[in-house]
Amino acid sequence: MNKRMNLMFTIAAIAVMGGALFGSSFTSQMTGLALGADSSALQKIHDMGGLELVMPAAFAEAGNCDSDEYADRNVVEFPLVGVSIDLPRLGGGEFSAMTFSYQIPGPTLRVTQGDVVQMTLSVPSDESTPHGNDMHASQVTAVPTFGAVQPGTEKTYCYIAEVPGVYKYHCSGVNVAAMDQHVLQGMYGIAIVDPIDGYSKLAVEKTQVNDSGDVTRDRQFHSGDALEWQLQYNQMYLTDAGTYDATKMFAHDTSYTAVNGQPFGYVPNEIHNLLNNGDMNKNIFVAQPWNSMDLHQYQSQLLFTPTGVHNRIFVENHGNEPVYFHIVGEILDRVTQGSRVQSAGTETWLLGGSQNMIVDVVYDEPGIYVAVNHDYAAIYTGAATIFVAGLPLPNINETAAAISTEKYDVIGGAVGALAYSGALGNPYDAIPPYGEQSIMHPAKNVHCMCADGVAEAQAAEGAVELWVAIPAILEESARVAAEAAAAAEAEG
Ligand SMILES: [Cu+2]
Numbered sequence: 001m002n003k004r005m006n007l008m009f010t011i012a013a014i015a016v017m018g019g020a021l022f023g024s025s026f027t028s029q030m031t032g033l034a035l036g037a038d039s040s041a042l043q044k045i046h047d048m049g050g051l052e053l054v055m056p057a058a059f060a061e062a063g064n065c066d067s068d069e070y071a072d073r074n075v076v077e078f079p080l081v082g083v084s085i086d087l088p089r090l091g092g093g094e095f096s097a098m099t100f101s102y103q104i105p106g107p108t109l110r111v112t113q114g115d116v117v118q119m120t121l122s123v124p125s126d127e128s129t130p131h132g133n134d135m136h137a138s139q140v141t142a143v144p145t146f147g148a149v150q151p152g153t154e155k156t157y158c159y160i161a162e163v164p165g166v167y168k169y170h171c172s173g174v175n176v177a178a179m180d181q182h183v184l185q186g187m188y189g190i191a192i193v194d195p196i197d198g199y200s201k202l203a204v205e206k207t208q209v210n211d212s213g214d215v216t217r218d219r220q221f222h223s224g225d226a227l228e229w230q231l232q233y234n235q236m237y238l239t240d241a242g243t244y245d246a247t248k249m250f251a252h253d254t255s256y257t258a259v260n261g262q263p264f265g266y267v268p269n270e271i272h273n274l275l276n277n278g279d280m281n282k283n284i285f286v287a288q289p290w291n292s293m294d295l296h297q298y299q300s301q302l303l304f305t306p307t308g309v310h311n312r313i314f315v316e317n318h319g320n321e322p323v324y325f326h327i328v329g330e331i332l333d334r335v336t337q338g339s340r341v342q343s344a345g346t347e348t349w350l351l352g353g354s355q356n357m358i359v360d361v362v363y364d365e366p367g368i369y370v371a372v373n374h375d376y377a378a379i380y381t382g383a384a385t386i387f388v389a390g391l392p393l394p395n396i397n398e399t400a401a402a403i404s405t406e407k408y409d410v411i412g413g414a415v416g417a418l419a420y421s422g423a424l425g426n427p428y429d430a431i432p433p434y435g436e437q438s439i440m441h442p443a444k445n446v447h448c449m450c451a452d453g454v455a456e457a458q459a460a461e462g463a464v465e466l467w468v469a470i471p472a473i474l475e476e477s478a479r480v481a482a483e484a485a486a487a488a489e490a491e492g
Helices: 003-029 039-048 059-063 179-184 247-251 270-275 293-298 394-403 410-417 453-462 466-491
Strands: 075-089 093-098 109-112 115-123 155-158 165-170 188-194 202-204 205-211 214-215 220-222 226-236 256-259 303-304 308-318 321-329 332-337 338-345 350-351 355-362 368-371 384-389
Touching: 059 355, 075 109, 115 338, 155 256, 165 179, 165 308, 165 355, 179 226, 179 247, 188 308, 202 332, 202 355, 214 466, 270 394, 270 466, 293 453, 293 466, 308 321, 308 350, 332 350, 338 350, 350 355, 394 410
Parallel strands: 075 115, 109 188, 226 308, 303 384
Antiparallel strands: 075 093, 115 155, 165 188, 202 220, 205 214, 226 256, 308 355, 321 350, 321 368, 332 338, 332 355, 368 384
16 A cells, blocks of 8 residues: 555545544535545444444543542633634735634643643534544543534533643544644644642853863853743645645645744834834844734734843644754753753754643843744744844834833833833733743733734733834824924023
């Protein structure tokens, strides 16, 4: 059997499985390529009464939330909605997104090792397909726990988060059928399970010249508290119409590489240009694809951090291409998976599909650093994420100082926070929910590949709508300048 036939066989088998379990509901999800092969086998399974008959009845209790085991533990509820919506795509137009709770990625769950997670997935009655949720942080029978939830119904299961680390969760499609489509169109997210005894302190390799003039090791330590980030990688395979393109997926022909649901979602925009002496042609990065305040929550943003601070980055690869995680200009000070350190002082760390890590990094020098998937096809399709450490941009500092007013102290906020996030905030969707050892970001701005309702909820939590704030700051600055000029003229 050649490779192609093997592939066809696998797809046919999955189609049979999905079809047998869920009758005809799966068929709209499968591509013609997948279905053509073996409808007679499908009929045979159907005639047998479906594969569901082979499920042991004991599994009916899987994920039951009434277990005595949970009695004295902290229970964390995690409600999700499986829903299809249209979202904007790079270059204009929209794509047919599938989401958990109207956002890509879905909400991040954060618990402590030993907590009980009570996950409820509900699917609205007008949704065109069932969905399921496979949480990699759980250790429960996959069938029927991760099985499809029909439109108009909901399903709850519980598990103990026993092992610390970062874990993806993802739609399981219609009992595996069309799982590729559901995940690659947006149904994925992460759970962070904090270690029960906390994050360990970070050692960073440095050298120094001692009093005798010898170069010696100067290992520097940072506490386990950190400024935290989340970066989730995935591929997008789209037709021109914005629907899922299975042919491209099988060919590994990536349309875009998304980071937190958006290709090039963390690069400079016109706000930074406005501050950069207002020279809109002098970009500080070559590509500014989401470059207008009219884009609201979809406008690209930057990640701002002070120098000398312990950054903890939770990274997940949701896709089916490897992620060669590298930060241009930096060395990864530590790489951890689960509670085991895998490497320290390393240039790049490789994540296969559905693999994760925690990267600890301290930026020593003020400047621009770019987190990439060091696969050129990935970089140029969206996997470039810009960190700005400290206050390294003199033009912006000068302009920010000039537009600072009593009402909007732009430069004061930035200087006070030792990073531009003190004035512009950090993008909401790049920040995981705060844990016990999180250093607070000075401010957040509204940013996400999400429906307007999610953006409004971020704003209600205090995140800054920069498309509102920046014009107001500029207007106020102009008013103050005009008043000063009028006063000077009156005196003159
Ligand atoms: Cu789904």
